[in-house]
Amino acid sequence: MQVPARFEYERAQSVSHALALLDRHGPESRVIAGGHSLLPMMKLRLARPEVLIDINDLAELSFLGVEGDELVVGALVRHAQLLADPTVGRFFPIFHDAERVIADPVVRNRGTVGGSLCQADPSEDLSAAFAAVRATAVIQGPDGEREVPIREFHRGPYETAVEPGELLTRLRVPLRPGAGSAYEKVERRVGDWPVAAAGAQLRLDGGVIAEAGIGLTAVGAEHFAAPGAEEYLTGRAPGEEAFAEAGRIAAEDCNPQADQRGPVAYKRHLAGELVRRVLTRAAGRAAGRAGDRQAGE
């Protein structure tokens, strides 16, 4: 039987209350959201917080919707909520593609977007998806809010820009009219963590790629991104050859480790192939949306 070590439990009533509790209890306290990463670690005694601060009542962190020209995703938005939201599906199919293959429907009822990003597991799917769309993380601490580009948010395995005493409150994702996006993952069985996974967003302008975003997870890509491949694509015409070459560059630039999910060469192969596939699908979706717009005009 797996039982966590003893701890004290506090339930936060608001963001400021959560911050006050974090301040009062110091570095040995930890917030708990869905608990689907933290509790398993506590059961294995890989984590031993002395105080847990429950943020599940903070409705202010559950906001999901478009504000101005951005999609705002509250840290406490559950995986299931992101997957069910039609606006998210319309503007960012990458999130729906990813959520469909994260864990299983029951785990998705509980796990949160903020918990996933803060956990910073090197195989986290949403880290790659948010890296692809170049989101901004909003972090709140005792001295107020600060913003961190998602590609500076993850500092290494299980390490983020969120300092002790701070909370991740939401993600801001710029809407890019006419852009298309996609996510694809190879897993050993349904609901498992990825062997490798990739996400991409493409914005086309005048027949060339104006902006490319590529996210990679589980293959040791720094900040879950593939900047070399993005740079290669920018300004080029979209097409099979360009996408295959981008995949080759991304595969070369990442740094997978061999483990029970596969050897290095296999993971590198997957990284290249998945990047090629998501770029192709993202371009198709971008073309579809451009068509929609013209039809509507």
Add this chain to the structure above:
Amino acid sequence: MQITVTVNGQPYTRDVEPRLLLVHFLRDHLALTGTHWGCDTSNCGACVVHLDATPVKSCTVLAVMCDGHEVTTVEGLERDGELDAVQKGFAECHGLQCGFCTPGMMLTARWLLDNDPDPDEGRIRETISGQLCRCTGYENIVRAVRWAAGHEAGRAAAGEGAREGTRT
């Protein structure tokens, strides 16, 4: 610490350690052993219960997190001595053999039908994909859920017909 959790409509107040998991609160403190405890690692789904009408894996939820909330277990599926349509479906279609996975399967199935009264086979399989059954091969579980869906649809239609009948 003292918590009050409403389980199957009845409030229970107990003094518990914060590290107590919901599955053990239900089984060891409330003697509701219908909720099974399997892998302990949120993989098998034997421990699924509804928390505020949504299925969760109770081995990965703290009992204290449920203070002031509502939990439904397999014991709460039947109403007024009558089994839920999902329970009847499992009985009719041989949806279980050893029964270890069954309470969790039925609670997830109940939630599915509450949100989609006529799910196809693919939808059913996807919804229970986080729950393992080592006996049935899932085939009869899918049949059981389809049976429940068909039965409830029939009952709802009959109910409407009866109401209309009294009106005319």
